[in-house]
Amino acid sequence: MRCVKMKGSEASGKRRHISLLSLLSLVMLAGLSAALAWAFLTPGPDPLGLAHRVDAALAESGVESRVTAVLLNYRAYDTLLECFVLFLGVAIVWSLQPSRPVRQEPRVDPVLSSLVRLLVPLMVLVGGYLLWAGSSQAGGAFQAGAILGAAGVLLILTSSRLLSTMPKGLLAWGICLGLFFFLAVAVGAVALGGNFLEYRRSSATMIIIALEVVAAFSIGLSLAVFFGGSRPEEPSERTAAGRPPHGEGEEP
Amino acid sequence: MSVSPTFVYGLTGLFLFVVGLGGLISCPQLLRKILAVNIMVSGVFLFLVTIGYGHGVIIDPVPHAMVLTGIVVSVSGTAVALALACRVHETFNMSDLLKRRTRSNDR
Amino acid sequence: MIWQNWLLIMIMLSSLVPGLIIFSLGESRHGLRTSLNLFGAITKMVLVLVMILGIHQGHSFAVHLALLPGLELVLRADPLSALFVTLSSILWLFTTIYAIAYLEDSPNRSHFFGYFSLCVTVTIGIALAGNLLTFLFFFEMLTLSTYPLVVHRGTAEAMAAGRVYLIYTLSGGLLLFLGVVWLHNLVGPVDFCMGGQLAPLVESHGKTLFMIYYLLIAGVGVKAALVPLHGWLPRAMVAPAPVSALLHAVAVVKAGAFGIIRIVLDVYGLDTAGELGLLFPLMLLATVTIIYGSIYALRQDNLKHRLAFSTVSQVSYIALGISIGNPLAIMGGMVHLVHQGLMKITLFFCAGNIAETLGVHDISRMNGVGRRLPLTMAAFTLAAIGMIGLPPMAGFVSKWYLGLGALAQGQGWLIGILVLSSLLNAAYFLPILYGAWFKEQEAEWPDDSGMTGPLECHWMLVVPPIITAVISLLVGLLANSNLSPLAWVRFIVSAGYGL
Amino acid sequence: MMGLLLKNDCWLIWPFVLPLFGALLSFLFKQRPRLPGLIVALLTTLSSGVLAWKLVRHGVGRYDLGGWQPPLGISLRGDGPAVLMVLMTAVTGLAISIYAGGYFRSRIAKVEDERRHIIQERFFWPLWLLLWGALNGLFLSADIFNMYITLELVALSSVGLTVLSGKPASQVAGMRYLLVSILGSLSFLLGVGFLYKAFGSLDLATIQAALSFSPPVAMAMALISVGLLLKSALFPFHFWLPPAHANALAPVSAILSGLVVKGSWYLFFRFWLGFLPLIGDGGNAVMAALGGAAIIWGAFQAFSQQRLKMLVAYSTVAQIGYLFIIFPLTGAGAGPAASAVFYFAISHSCAKAAMFLAAGTIFLQMGHDRIRDLAGVRQLLPITSFAFALGGLSLMGLPPSGGFIAKYMYLSMAVSQDRWWLVLLIVIGSGLTAAYIFRAVSHILSPKMVHGQGQVVVAPCMEWSALALALVAILLGFIAPLPLALLGVTG
Structure with missing residues (x-):
């Protein structure tokens, strides 16, 4: 008691x-x-910000949308690194070794699959529109990439083996494609006598659009891969999967 | 000082940041921690967006670009966190980092 | 001139390079290791000889390396460093020979000789240090290179002794480091030069100089085994005999004593130190250590422990000579650096022989050893008599000059201390000699190796102590000749003080 | 065209472009990622070396990315401290890369569970190269938002590397590391927002030129500081570090302890120095107090560890403290303080990485890293044991080593500015460091003979790369004027 x-x-x-x-x-x-x-509300120095500078340089940027100009021209280096963050996310998610077999094939819902059949082309279309709109108004590679990614997620929902049945290596190449292109543009500018990521005025628009297309593709792919949650197993791996990571020789 | 929407949005953003922080500290469950972090992220973005509206007519696009970039970065972080949380969950068959400690203490 | 700069570097390299090669040798490469050792030792002696001749002819040797902007590592050969370098290189040769035989079948010899060479290199660095920073630099390295030697046996006792050794020496090193940094802050880099360079600061920074002095002395005092910083020394006796010999006669303890000489004479200068009232406390400390060490030596039955406490006592003669502050006494102290080294290394060689050949470690079991190991005990006797300070041995010369200096300085009471110390020395050495020569063997030797013949044990174990004993006799007998350490010390002191 | 690629200012971009490129390559060549990895590591090291040389020849380099000048565009700034850190990363990184080559090969050859090791190697290289590139980008960046992205890259790739080992402890540690890291980044980002609100610019130099006190600026400084302190694991934010560093794969531990903590510390140092007029003595004293607590606490923890890698990890906690106790000493001019702390940083990087590499080799050979049972390692792995001891020598600040030089500068400054409590702290800290280092070294170098340890299973390049790194830490004790001259190039 x-x-x-x-x-x-x-x-x-x-x-x-x-x-x-x-x-x-x-x-x-x-x-x-x-x-x-308190810090937010007390009046401090109230600078103008960079808006007027962005406007002043807009004519040289090759696009009409200010945000796109900042993202893909003035501060394109940030965007390049940001794409690498996505790539990094994919690499980490894939590097996590599954400790139990990949989940079972879900029961395919007829409603879902017919919806997907309907939705996916539409989403690709919307993505394309957003890309195209990005040069002059709200929109751009990331928005388009997000839509494409969502389309990918829908596809994975209907067939969880989708990622693993893709030809070997294609997925990895697809993800890296945008980055390679971005890097090539950046270094190519140096090789042509400019600075890193400096576009010539005459070709700026074209380069930015090309960048957006490729980036949107890679982003969409990365987002879909995130949803997959782990490395799509390769045929040779199927037997090895499912081993818990407690083997000897590991550092405890 | 007139209360403009900008101030409301900014304060809301900061408040969300604090709320998320509180959640991150107090929730033991991993999933909730990740959600709390996402609330913080949203707060920060909301705050950043309001900065661009400081001067009425001309809207500063740089904070917008920062937010767009930040979103992608946070998506990556969240994806990694979720994938990792799945692994932790599978390994320990539990959903939070605290439980293991208390369980072993109970014994 | 170029060769003069290279000479100092070569002297360092002559032990460093063989050491590094030995590290990489396999355990079984006995021949190569031995020849590398001997080659290094002999090369070093030759190079040192060249250096001494050069100094005698008035050449100057110096090497500079900037560690930091405005802060240099300086190797410089002045007469005092030549004294210490000569001592180290000669004794290294003998210790090497001895160690080769002593460790004949023991494991880890490559390691042992590697660190052994490293240790000598570092000691030479201490001797050649041209400024305080360089001294500190090598002084700390000495701790690291001797530690593996102390724990060489790898037993729990050895590891514990090594731990104690590290705690003492690293703490001392920290204090020294702090003192050096502080002093640098006050006056910039401190070069060693007779008379020091701190005189202008006595007025303005007397107190600071006072504190720095004690930091420095505490730092080097640990290695010099000044009471109460001596605790590590007896425990470090678990090391093999050649290591003890090296630690006591050549490297660690001597480095500490040498540091005291440098700090008092070359950093502060006698006048400044006297003005600040720094000498008298050191003198008191030295006397206390001398008496304390002797009394404790009396109480030890283990031969090596008795020798260790004897070292505690004897090394303080050096500090005593410096602290008396009279040129004669300084001569006595400095020459004791050499004399004590020669005698003590002989004693440790002999103790090692007795332990190795007969398995006898305790004095109470040494009765009759003289008949079994006559050569060893003869060497031991010579060295012990020298330690007691009977004329005409080396120890007498040191004590004679110490006494003269004390009288000249008006510190007559020190004569009493010297006499008391000699009596105590006699009290702990004579029973050993008596027992070894005149008493009958009481029991079987615990572990008699059974070696007989013309030499009582391996010739490489017998010859080194005999030679060092004879040298220690000769430096006393021929103290007045031009080649004796005393003459060299007189040269040093008269150059600095005009005797 | 090649000429244009190798123009003077262009050297600022290669130290991060090359590893980024290499990360993609090693990701795609998944059958043999080691080859592109090693080649790119070598090239990156070379380009970093050339960058340092260019800096000495031509002075501080500036590079406007995209041809847009700040504040509109992002610029890179290669001044002395930045390039020194790039160089440090290059030297340490090259050794770690070489080590990793052997490490994974040895593991794949040794254990029956080879598939997992192959996958680990496959993802190690892209993650590590990305991390390297991100670190270089971080050091060279002059734009605070860009710093945020590089910080995120560094943090995410560190987490990825941490959890690469796949064992449960590292997953939990990695999870905690990730959350702390994201929290730190968010705090930093919010601070960036406040700074932009106050100054209308993201260029650090512009901001620092216009510096004046106001509540948003104070808040920004606080947020940025806390964010970076979280990432730098300064006491009491260190809780996540030891399990993450100690449970990772050997090369990863070296990367995390040697390089990654320096990244966020470097940013902290730049911000803090730039905002020094606003901070005053109070803030400096707080930093030093935290640093002091880290030194004492970390040392005690390190001393009481039973595992070698945990000991080394806690040693990192303690050594981070030294990076922060420098701030009160900036009062008499930032130059000497920067020299001391950067020298400390580079020698710590080499020494700590060498120690972690050596500890990893010992682990692989012995199958455990219980300090108590390490006797006999010396006979099996003489080079590795020696490397560990030499690294420890530098950590203790004993001559001859870079650590000694750094400690000398620290003490000298503390004495000359009459900061006696710092003097005391440094002296006590050195003693404690010596205590825990010798606790490990006395077992590793123990002369005890142990029989039947079996064959040596580690690749020679693992042993030699650790030794080379440790020797660099020793060499830094002799060549201090060179790095300091490089560091002094500012303006």
């Missing part, structure tokens, strides 16, 4: 402890929000 009592009091003490901790963190979070709000 006493034992039970003690356990009870202990538990309540624990609870009190936890609640004190959460109270403390609540206070700290409240303090943080107050500080953030």
Whole structure:
């Protein structure tokens, strides 16, 4: 009886402890929000930002959309690295070794499959439109890539073996294609006497559109691969999959 | 000082950041932690977007580009986090990092 | 001139390169290892001889390497460093010969001789250091290169001793480091030169100099085994005999004593040190150490431990001579650097022989050893008498000059200390000699190797102690000749102080 | 055309373009990723070397990417500190790459579960090369948003490398690492937002030129600092580091401990120095207090570890402290303080990477890394044991080593500025470092003979690359004027 009592009091003490901790963190979070709000609301220096500079250089950028100009011309280096972040994500997801067999083929829902048949072409079309629109208004490679990725996700939902049945290596090449092209454009500019990623005025529009197309393709592919969640097994791997990673010789 | 929508959006963004942070600290479940991080990300993006609207008519495209770039980066991060969480879940057959500790303490 | 610069580097390399090659040799390459060792040792002696001749003719030798902008590593040969270099290189040769025989069948010889050579290289570096930074540089390296030798046996006891050794020496190194940095901050890089360069700062920074002094002395005092920093030394006796010999006579303890000489004479300068009142505490410390070491030596039954405490006591003569601050006493102290080295290495060789050939470690079991190992014990006797300080042995010369200096400085009470110390020395050495020569053997030797014949054991074990014993006799007998260490020391001191 | 590719300023781009390119190649050549990996590692090292040479010849390099000048475009800035870090990454990275070549081959040859090792190698190379490129991009970047992206690249690829080993402990550690990393990045990004709001520019130099105090700037500084501290694992944000570093594959541990923590620290240092007028002594003292706590705490933890790799990992926690106690010493001019801390950083990088590589070799050979049972390693792996000891020598700051030079500069500055508590801290820290290093080294170099250890299974290049790196750490004790001259090129 006493034992039970003690356990009870202990538990309540624990609870009190936890609640004190959460109270403390609540206070700290409240303090943080107050500080953030204070920093946000107090008038500080109020610079103009880069809008006017972007506008001034827009004529040379090769596109009419300001955001696209920033993304693929003024700050194209960021975009290049960002594509590498996607690539990195794919590499990491693929590097995680499955600890149990890849999930079973889902039951294919007739509604879903017919919907997919209907939706996917439409999505590709919308993606294309977004790409094309990107040069003059809202839209661009990432939006298009996202739509394409969604189309890919739908396809995977109807056939989970889709990624693994693709010809060997094609997927990897597809993902790398955009990056190779981007790098080639960047280094090619240097080889032609410009700076890294510097386009000539005459060819800027064309280069940017080409970049957008290729980037959208790679992005869409990467997003779909993310959804796949693991490396599509290659035929030779099928037997090896499913081994838990507790082998000897591992560092414990 | 008139309360413009910009201020509301900005404050909301910052508030979301704090809420996400609270979730990240207090939720033991991995999936919730990842969701909390995503809330933080949204908060930051919302905040960034409002910066571009500081001067009325001319909208600064640079923060917009930053947000677009940031979204892609965060998608990658989330994808990796989810894939990793799956592996952790499969390995330990549990959904959070805390449970293992408490379980072993119980014994 | 170019060759003069290269000479110092060659002296360093003559032990470094064989050492590095030996590291990479397989355990079985006995012949190659031996010839590399001997080649290195002999080359070094020849090079040192060339250097001494050069110094005598007035050449100067120096090498500079910028470690940091404005901060240089300097190797420079001045008469004092020549003294220490000569001592080290001669004793290295004998220790090498001895060690080759001593370790004949033991494991890990490549490692041993590699570190052995490294240790000598570093000691030479300490001797040749031209400024305080260089001294520090090699002083710390000495700790690292001797540690593997101390733990060479690999037993739990050896590891524990190694740990104690490291704790003491690394802490000392840190204090020294701090002192050096502080001093550099005050005056910039500190070159070693007679008389020091701190005199202008006495007025303005007296207190700081005072504190730096104690940091420096504490740093080198650990290696010099000044009480109460001596705790590591007796424990380090678990190392093989050649290592003990090297540690006590050539490398570690001597490096500490040498550091005291450098710091007092060449960094602070006698006058500055006197003005700041730094000498008297050192003198007290040295006297306490001398008496303390002797008393503790009396209480040891293990031969090596008794020798270790004897070292604690004897090395402090050097500090004592410096701290008296009179040219005569300085001569006594400096020459004791050489004399003590020669005598102590002889004693350790002999102790190693006795342990190796008969398995005897304790003094109480040494009765009758003289008849079994006459040559070894003869060498031991010579060295022990020298340690006691009976004329005409080397030890007497040192003590004579120390006494003269003390009198001239008006510190007559030190004569009493010297006499007391000699009596104590006699008290812990004479019973050994008496027992070894005049008592009957009481029991079987625990582990008699059974070697008999013209030489009582391996010739490479017998010859080195005999030679060092004879040298220690000769340097006492011929102290007045032009080639004796005393003459060299007189040259050093008169160059600095005008005797 | 080749000439144009090798123009003067162009050298700023190759140290990150080449590894990015190499990452793609090794990803695609999945049958033999080692070959492109090693070639690209070599080329990257070469280009980094040439970059350093160009810096000395021509002074600070600037490069406007896309031909757009900041603040509209992004520019690269190759000044002394940046190029020194690139060079450090190159030297350490090359050795690690060579090590990795042998490491995976030995593992694939040794264990029956070879498929997993093949897959590990296949993904190691792209991730590692990406990380290398991202680090170089980070060091050379002059644009704060660009820094955010490179930081993310560094963080994600580090996480990927951490979990590559596939064992449960590393997965959990990697998960925690990822969350902390993302949190740090977000904090940094929010700070960037505040800075942009306050200054209307993303170019760090422009911002620092226009610097003035206001609440948004203070908030930005706080957010950026916390974000970077999280990533640099400064005490008390270090909790994620030891399990992540200790449970990773051997070359990965070396990469994480030797290079990755330096990336976020480098950014922190640049921001902090640039904003120094606004921070004042209080902030510096806080940094130093955290650094001091890291030194003491990390050393105690390292001393009480039973596993070699955990010991080395906790040693990293402690050594990171030294990177932060420098800030109070910037008072008398940033130049000398920068010299000291950068020298510390580069010697730590070489020494720590060498130690982790050596520890990995020992692990592979012995099948465990329990410090207690490591006697006999010396006979089996003499070169590796020696490399570990030499690396430890540099960490302890004993001569002759780069660590000694760095410690000398630290102490010298602390003494000259009368910061006696820092002097005390450094002295105590050195003593503690020596304690834990010798705890490991005395077992590794133990002369005890152990029989029946079996054959040596590791590739020779693993042993030699670790030794080479350790020797570089030693060599840094003799050539200090050269790196310092490189570091001094600013303007």
